[in-house]
Structure formats: structure tokens, C-alpha cells
Amino acid sequence: MFDIGSGVWHITYLDMTIRILIALLLGGIIGFEREVNNHAAGFRTHILVCVGSATIMLLSIYGFGEFAGESNVRMDPARLAAQVITGIGFLGAGAIIRTGSFVSGLTTAASIWVVAGIGLCVGAGFYYVAVLVTLLVLVSLFVFQKWEKYILRKYRRHEMNIKMYDHQGTLGQIVEELDEQGIQIHELLVQSNNKTEEKSKTIIVRLSVKLPRENKIVSAINRIYNFEDVLSIEISNLFNLSKKLN
Structure with missing residues (x-):
């Protein structure tokens, strides 16, 4: 059977x-x-x-x-x-x-x-x-x-995307803040969002970075996120923060 x-x-x-x-x-x-x-x-x-x-x-x-x-x-x-x-x-x-x-x-x-x-x-x-x-x-x-x-974790690269208003000096402040927290930048690319109005013109800054200890990452993200011209921050597989606009 x-x-x-x-x-x-x-x-x-x-x-x-x-x-x-x-x-x-x-x-x-x-x-x-x-x-x-x-x-x-x-x-x-x-x-x-x-x-x-x-x-x-x-x-x-x-x-x-x-x-x-x-x-x-x-x-x-x-x-x-x-x-x-x-x-x-x-x-x-x-x-x-x-x-x-x-x-x-x-x-x-x-x-x-x-x-x-x-x-x-x-x-x-x-x-x-x-x-x-x-x-x-x-x-x-x-x-x-x-x-x-x-x-x-010290050797792996992450992609950081920062959406911000295209105002002079803001990008330099962001790079300076990352450097102070020991975050190494390997590549930096700026892309325009093609906005027609000058006041609302935004850009997306794409950075390839190496991240140090977690407390350093959190500190840098909090400081950059509080910049007036920064709209959102995203780090591959780690953070995704955005501001609500009126």
C-alpha cells in the first residue's frame, strides 16, 4: 500500500x-x-x-x-x-x-x-x-x-540625503558640523529640485559618509536638523527625518 x-x-x-x-x-x-x-x-x-x-x-x-x-x-x-x-x-x-x-x-x-x-x-x-x-x-x-x-560599523559607508533651501553658507555649515562630529565625507553631490520660484528653490545634497559612534551620529543629525534651511535628513537604513511645512 x-x-x-x-x-x-x-x-x-x-x-x-x-x-x-x-x-x-x-x-x-x-x-x-x-x-x-x-x-x-x-x-x-x-x-x-x-x-x-x-x-x-x-x-x-x-x-x-x-x-x-x-x-x-x-x-x-x-x-x-x-x-x-x-x-x-x-x-x-x-x-x-x-x-x-x-x-x-x-x-x-x-x-x-x-x-x-x-x-x-x-x-x-x-x-x-x-x-x-x-x-x-x-x-x-x-x-x-x-x-x-x-x-x-567604522568602515561601512552610508548615503546621507539632505533636502534644504538653496541659501548661501548653509552647505558649508553642514560640512563643518559633520567634520566636528568625526563623520568622514567621501563623496558630495548637489542636485537641484528645479523649482521656479527663488524663495522656494530647494536642493538635495547627497553625501557618502563613514559614521562614528552612535552618539556622534545623533548629535550631528540633531544639530543639522535644527538649521533653518534644512527640510529633511535621511541616512540609509538609519534615519529618516522631515519637517512639516506650512
Whole structure:
């Protein structure tokens, strides 16, 4: 009742069910971390990718077992699996968002790709590698994330966008304030908002900066935000402040 034929190209219904459930569990564990941190692809997406990959792996190995005995048929269990690795890229591309020079979603895209690999391992009965990789992914997402923020915060560049009125001297004050707080400016670009009225003419100042300790960042932002000509300040992944205009 629970057997689909016999031999290496066949599998029981019970074993198929176990593999699909394990894929659901492992994919859900990684997806839960993404969901908690409000990323584009979360709990359900990772479950679907992992279960789908396991399903395709099962199909690739056992779905054509009835033809294994034919003299002119060659079985290639890796063929459909290879298409999963190639095709999963469309989900990863959908999770990547670019805002100016700041790119987000790369880690989520990579987690989707890894979860597809985990699903393929489970579908092939390669349980040890599937569980090991799941644990390593969780360590990377939880532990390495905190380590990365702590160790690399002094070396990472952020994009700062300041919207302000185009009045003489204000930009110089902003640059001076950033320098006093130890914020290093690597690039500076001024873009006009193309306003026709001189009084309401605004510009957007885009700066690529390296940020020091958090208290220095807060102090600099508070001082610059209080400048009369500054309308809004945005720092990639950190701050987004704007003034309400009458």
C-alpha cells in the first residue's frame, strides 16, 4: 500500500511525506528569522521555496521510476535539480532593492537560494547536510549579523540625503558640523529640485559618509536638523527625518 514499485528508483509514500515535512520545517526556521526582521521574503516564502525544491528533487529522482527498466532510457536525477538552482534567481531578484548607492535585500536573496539547496538535499534524502546547512545559515543570520554591525560599523559607508533651501553658507555649515562630529565625507553631490520660484528653490545634497559612534551620529543629525534651511535628513537604513511645512 505504501510502496511505489521497488528498487533504487522508487520510494514509499511514508518516506516522501517525511522528506516534504522536513523541508517545510527547515525552510520555515530560516524564513521565521527573515519574517521577524521584516524582510521582503519571509516565513511563507521560504517554506514554499524549500518544499517546492524538495518536491522537484523527489520528482527528478523517483517520478520517472517506471521508465527505468526501458532499454533506451537513461535516468538523470540531477537534471531537474539543476533547473531549480538556475530558476530560483527570479525570487532573489525580486527581494533586492536599490535606493541610490544603497542596496538592500541581498542577504534575503541569498537565503532564498540556500533554502532551495536545502530543499534539494532533503528531497534527495541528504538529511545531514540539510540540517547542517540550516544551522550554519541561522548562525550567519543571527550571530554574524551582530558581529558585522559591531566590527564593521567604522568602515561601512552610508548615503546621507539632505533636502534644504538653496541659501548661501548653509552647505558649508553642514560640512563643518559633520567634520566636528568625526563623520568622514567621501563623496558630495548637489542636485537641484528645479523649482521656479527663488524663495522656494530647494536642493538635495547627497553625501557618502563613514559614521562614528552612535552618539556622534545623533548629535550631528540633531544639530543639522535644527538649521533653518534644512527640510529633511535621511541616512540609509538609519534615519529618516522631515519637517512639516506650512
